[in-house]
Amino acid sequence: MNYDNVTNLMAKFVDGEDNVSGIAELAYFIPYSWIEDMKDIDPEATTAEGVVTITGNHVLKAGKAPIEIQPLFEKSGSTFAMEGEVLSGIFNTGAEFFLPNINAGNLGTARAIKNYRGIFLIRRIGQNAGFYQIGSKDIAGYIRNAEGGLGVGPTGEVGVKFTAGAYGIAPYFLYMGELPAPAGG
């Protein structure tokens, strides 16, 4: 994609918007193989917003629902950084989801999702529509690490921390399509 047709490139500060650090305590992982029709950005986009925004709907295969992750706000988040050579960089975007529970459900989920490629959907605090998407049609996201344990002593940390991430041509994609919540959600 070439950006010569993009007419409104500008990095600006917007007054008066919520701008809280951290991610909301709701995130999803959707394996590639569960998606019937995965949407991407419009290759003809002519706005700065358009080159990162996915407006179509990811359609899941029959009977499939996103895998819900409920990260603890205080110990979860997402960052990105550029990697690569001069003028040929790529974004490495990561997310950490900490769940302060060691139970069969979380352990089973850790066991299962570590070998799937897919996309992660996360939200900022106060965000009610759409998601920030990590991973895309081009480059999959996956669980890069899962660590944790039962803690050590009275002040130890109990739980599971999933480290997720993906390389991408954009720091994040904005998924503005619709998505059904999992039945329990």
Add this chain to the structure above:
Amino acid sequence: MAKLDWVVSPAIAGHYKVVNTTSPILHSKIGDVDLRKISLDQANEIYSKGTMYLEKVRLKRIKEKPAID
């Protein structure tokens, strides 16, 4: 299609039916909605933006019998 174990909002009954999901929560293009409490205005807006989770209910036309003089 699995039967829903919850009741769709009465506000959209007769106008829309919920399809392709068994979850009462939908992350829609206008924001998160609870399909148990959704208003008709919200449903109309979601439908107008394109959704695969709401289907318009077609009203059956009743053929009028010709009047007998």
